[in-house]
Amino acid sequence: MRPEDQFHAGVIVEDFEGTLKRLTELFGFEWCDELVNDVAVRIITPDGPVDTTITTRFSYSVNEPRLEVIRPIPGTVWVPADSGVHHLGYWSDDVPADSAALAAQGMPLEVAGIGPDGQPYWAYHRGADGPRIELVSRSIKPGLEQYWAHSRRPA
Template identity: 45%
Template structure:
């Protein structure tokens, strides 16, 4: 890792795509690129906005079991969770040991905070930041790693000897 880098490339864990047609996007990624998927997860999420307001959004996504890991997110009207142009990259997700500190460092380098979610104990659970060039980074508290890893674990095989 570069001495001046804020984030470690080894902490990058997914590439996010926001889809206007979730089912078609997942089907295409499976058909053409051979991706396999974990379950769709999500629900209502309280999201902090740059103007200080908090709003509740229905955020749903699925992570690929296949690597490199993809996350396909259902589009959410009137939010930052909109498709990025012609099927383009929406964000790159990183684990963070201190989301608030990493967010502050990125903000010092010109990244604009677009959305955050409070975590347990008053810290940040996630943050979405956008660079002046439009590049978006998602920081996710590393405490979520074990539970999110279940989303892309191989499915359990039931049954046994017949």
């Protein structure tokens, strides 16, 4: 991972619509349509990994630097962070290898999105300090770029 692979910051907020409106008023952000996805995940618990499905709801900014504003999912890692920043997102050419490298550096895996092939295509890691790190497979970058380019919320 390199600094230039960092492509977004994610925040989880209780007032989704209000936050988008406020960030637009303050900084001029424009927003993509809200995405609602059912995602197969592997959650790492003290008793071992648990495979389940969650529903995520979020919107990215059209503008760069990109912000990802996410609705909370109670009882999961998707709850507002004390610092405001939930995670920093990085492109990864090899999520399993980069994930193992982060774990070896003291940032254990919390949860990973599992693709149809059983391999993670994104992963959250959290160390003792600082925000989570999200690794996102560069293979999904074209789909996200299409979403950013063609999806805009009405003003």
